[in-house]
Amino acid sequence: VVRKYFDTLRNTYSFFALYANIDQVAEEAENQGLSIEQYLEKKAGPPERFDRWITSRYHTLVREVTGYFDNYEITHSVRSIQSFVIDELSNWYVRTNRRRFWAKADDPSKMRAYLTLYRILVGVCRLTAPVTPFVSELIFKELMGENRAKYGLPLSVHMTDYPQPDETQIDTELEESMELTQKVVSLGRAARSRKNLKVRQPLSRILIALPKQADQQLMEEYTDIIKEELNIKEVVFS
Incomplete structure (x- = not known):
């Protein structure tokens, strides 16, 4: 390390x-x-x-x-x-x-x-x-x-x-939102890996289940990052 x-x-x-x-x-x-x-x-x-x-x-x-x-x-x-x-x-x-x-x-x-x-x-x-x-x-x-x-x-x-x-x-809300974005990207990459779908292969959409409505409102501002990092055309929250 x-x-x-x-x-x-x-x-x-x-x-x-x-x-x-x-x-x-x-x-x-x-x-x-x-x-x-x-x-x-x-x-x-x-x-x-x-x-x-x-x-x-x-x-x-x-x-x-x-x-x-x-x-x-x-x-x-x-x-x-x-x-x-x-x-x-x-x-x-x-x-x-x-x-x-x-x-x-x-x-x-x-x-x-x-x-x-x-x-x-x-x-x-x-x-x-x-x-x-x-x-x-x-x-x-x-x-x-x-x-x-x-x-x-x-x-x-x-x-x-x-x-x-x-x-x-220090912007605590910004830090929390970015941390959640990083977790979503990490889970998205793991899901791709399990299905042998490399990131360079574009996918039409990703469905993200968030536990709280507040999280969904925060994450809507970060869909551009998720799309780029996971090579996704559409991000849908539920």
């Missing part, structure tokens, strides 16, 4: 770095006399649903992990971070938003995705610095860029304050 975590974190950073290098983000930022984060902030469009969700999940994670650390429950804190990076950041946010990173270089939605992923990666490095000091430092320095001192940025992750949760960024 530990190796999978490190591999996933490095791969997620490499994904960001690959597309940011193609779009010459660092070079454009330097040409405008801005740090990478300042440049992305200038170019980014408004936060989209997935951006707000992963940001909310990050701040919820910070609150959770801080509580574990305060009670000396290091194992629980590490497991929470691993789950966030593997299951939510990599397997859900990055994977479901990959098309945004394929857009043209100055696309506002793409810039917002860059900015969101950048901030989450920086945040994860700060959060994990006490338990994975070397990997956190390596990725943090890469994210800050070669000219970090010029822009007054920290020279080391170990020179930053430990992150604090921003309660204004």
Whole structure:
């Protein structure tokens, strides 16, 4: 599990770095006399649903992990971070938003995705610095860029304050809705697998039985995700 975590974190950073290098983000930022984060902030469009969700999940994670650390429950804190990076950041946010990173270089939605992923990666490095000091430092320095001192940025992750949760960024309803969406997608894939129906084979419809009317109302806003993830033309709730 530990190796999978490190591999996933490095791969997620490499994904960001690959597309940011193609779009010459660092070079454009330097040409405008801005740090990478300042440049992305200038170019980014408004936060989209997935951006707000992963940001909310990050701040919820910070609150959770801080509580574990305060009670000396290091194992629980590490497991929470691993789950966030593997299951939510990599397997859900990055994977479901990959098309945004394929857009043209100055696309506002793409810039917002860059900015969101950048901030989450920086945040994860700060959060994990006490338990994975070397990997956190390596990725943090890469994210800050070669000219970090010029822009007054920290020279080391170990020179930053430990992150604090921003309660204004936490959207519990959004988190619950996305969690339910993930469960539906997971069950849908399992059903496909049992019938030997690969995801690349489109299906006409899926019937989803939800226990509560409130869940159905929430899920209706997420049918686009279910359709895309399961390659379904129509989603019907009952």
